[in-house]
Amino acid sequence: MLNSFSKCPICYCDVKLFDVVDFNKSCEENRGKFLPxxxxxxxxxxxxxxxxxxxxxxxxxxxxxxLEKIYNDEYIEIDPDYLEVRPGANAKGLSDIFKGQSQHIHHLDYGGGNGRMSDLLKAEGWQSKSYDPFPKNDIDLATLGKFNLITSLEVFEHVPDVQALMVNLTTALADDGLILFSTLITDNDIKPNQRMTWWYASPRNGHISLFSRQSLMMLGATYGLNLASFSDGFHCFYKNVPAWASHIIKTA
Ligand SMILES: [Zn+2]
Structure with missing residues (x-):
């Protein structure tokens, strides 16, 4: 029996049961594909x-x-872009955003899976590393050093312990660094007293933590970080904005 009166993992206020969906609800429903x-x-x-x-x-x-129920052999069927298409598009996006600035950037891709995006950036001359805490491995994040640009793309919504995620990210973040991350915020798509039909709320994809803008702001503030959002899906946590990134924060 679920306890509907437990506390929010971000602001520690009361939570209430909101909705229920079938485990096989997947993001591919947005493209017209439905699992049984x-x-x-x-x-x-x-x-x-x-x-x-x-x-x-x-x-x-x-x-x-x-590993058995979500990130198994069938995962690619409900997230067909994760191995090649998305890392390629993300690497190109980062190259474009920081065109001519890569010599100033010490980059970590947090939750980077097989490291594909990082490899693509390295091929363009970036200093880039990839780290993924899942599945558990021998790499100690603390030994990798500090990074002034951390990306965490389509990671936040997969994480069951959002405080542990933030501890890891801020451990690796240099004082004058940025965390660029993507996750779709709920503000326009999950409303009180309405059923949750939003495609992104999909357990089969491992989308288990869905952030409102306010919850992201509160989560960042806990770690002394400001939030800037460029769209409903693309955001940045930062303390001090380094000169090489001033052009992006101005537009946020
Ligand atoms: Zn809360």
Whole structure:
């Protein structure tokens, strides 16, 4: 039985049960592809203050559970772009944003999977490393050093422990650094007293933590970080804006 009165992992205020979807709800429904129903209900709770919406079920899953039930051989069917298309597009996007500035940048791609995006950037002369805490491995993040640009693209929504994520990111972040990250915010798509039909709220893709703009601001503030958003899906946490990035924060 889910406890509908537990506390929000971001602002520690009350959360309430919000909605329930089938485990096999996937982001590919947005492209017209529907998996058969799994018959497994996944509940999402929503914070009554910051509107963070998350699936408490997954906070008790082990790494093995995630590997067997979500990030398994069938994962590519419901996220066909993750191996090649998205890393390529993201590397090109970063190159364009920081054109002519790469000599100032010490880059870490956090949650970078097989490291494809980082490899593409290195081929363009960037200093770039990739680190992924999942699945568990021998690399100690603290030994990689500090980075003035950390990217974390389509990672936040997959994370069951958002505080652990922020501890890791801020451990690796240089004082004059930026965290550029992508995750779609819920503000225009999840509303009180409405059913959650939003394509992005998909357990089968491992989308278990869904952020409102306010919840991102509060999460960043906990770590002394400001939030700038460039769109509903692309954001930046920062303390001090380095000169090589001043052109992007001005436009936020
Ligand atoms: Zn909250």
């Amino acid at each position: 129903l799994a018959g497994i209900p996944i509940y999402y709770s929503r914070c009554t203050v910051c509107s963070f919406t998350y699936a408490p079920e997954f906070t008790s899953w082990t790494e093995q559970d995630f």
